[in-house]
Amino acid sequence: MTIPFPHPARPGHGLTVADAMDPCDYQIADDSTVDQANDIFLSAHVEYLVVRGHDGRCEGLVTQPGLHSFLTRSWYTDRTAISSMVHQQGPFTWPGMGLRLAAVAMRIKHLAVWPVVDEDGYLLGVLTAGRAAALLATPSA
Template identity: 40%
Template structure:
């Protein structure tokens, strides 16, 4: 039998909180905000995903759209097949940073009723997606 000497752990040593960059999924399919809702739904179906990251002409993330969101829009009386994703998104966001702790991100997602949240770098480019466990 071999004895293993354990080093005592200091009482004030706490592990670093888990951050968004360690928990995010690789970037979901990314599309441009000038894409129509119909084409976006087709991209989701072929990629077998329920959300898409949306970017502008400069490649900056402008938001995330979900299949449920687009399907609900398509089922309204005012919908036409010319509606672009930029019209669905409105203002940019919400987003989270790679440095955001998981506790903060989860709280923000639950507070806003979001199933998924884009993770962006300092320049605003999408790096991945945080998704709540179902």
């Protein structure tokens, strides 16, 4: 059964999150350790990792600065799962949400990156504040 998004965009009413979202190349399972996440950050030179649950659904987002308190105590890093640390969690945005509304929500929530999920909670991509601002600054938005 397909459930419509709460605020589907109508043609001619501006840009949606789907118009601005980017693919997300780096994800990590919620039972992965802080040490494993740090290895990905160091080798891939990324700013964030999307956290996915055991069922493959998006659980949140973690940043390297968010790992800092765990990395200062080396014995924590190989025992602490990402799921047990504080990280950005839902609600997430959906592709049919208006881009202006999403940009306002991101400003209010102080988000630089916001996961975009389908109606079942599976990751479709990410919306970055910079990309949303750039698209909204164009005259056609």
